[in-house]
Amino acid sequence: MTAPDRRVTPDTLPETVSAVVAGEGDMIANMANIAALIFEALPDLNWAGFYLVKDGQLVLGPFQGRVACTRIPFGKGVCGTVARDRQTVVVPDVHAFPGHIACDAASASEIVVPVVMGKELLGVLDIDSPRRDRFTDRDRALLEAVVAQLVQALSPRQ
Known part of the structure; x- marks a missing residue:
């Protein structure tokens, strides 16, 4: 799939993601494109990306934005909490979140969504x-x- 010809907006993000991932089964390739699309489509972001489960912890994956934390233990910070609980968390003020990990001091709010296939947290x-x-x-x-x-x-090969 080639890159979309027009600017991606929140309204066009779902259809654009659908077109970009159609027929592509590679997780890393899809995550890289999705991170780029989200970073373009949603205003007021300073980071958009994925952490992958490896050896019982989260490890930095494809992203857009500033340098990030490389490893996050399950249960630590917002990402680790979501990995442990497998539920989306929206944090209006990261400075009020107990145990928040400040990878970028400029971050003020955060949303983290678990990526689960079947029963496996990816x-x-x-x-x-x-x-x-x-x-x-x-x-x-x-x-x-x-x-x-x-x-x-x-x-299914992933």
Whole structure:
């Protein structure tokens, strides 16, 4: 699939993700493109990407943004909490989240969505913003739908 010819917006993100992942079963390739699309489509972000489960912890995967934390233990910070609990978490103010890991001091709010295929946790989608209260219920639904598209696109070989 070639890159879309027009700017991606929140309204066009689902259809664009669908087109980009269609027929592509490689998890890393799809995550890389999805991170780029989210970073372009959603305003006021300073980081968008994935952490992958490896050896019982989260390890940095494809992303857009500043340098990030490389490894996050399950149960630590927002990403580790989502990995442990397998439920989306929206954090309006990261400085109020107990145990928040500050990979980028500019981050003020965060949303993290688990990536689960069947019963297996593959990783998490992590989105950060320098603006407090950045993420809405609409963003939550949108990003959960994007993760569902990713999981659907992955081939059985993954």
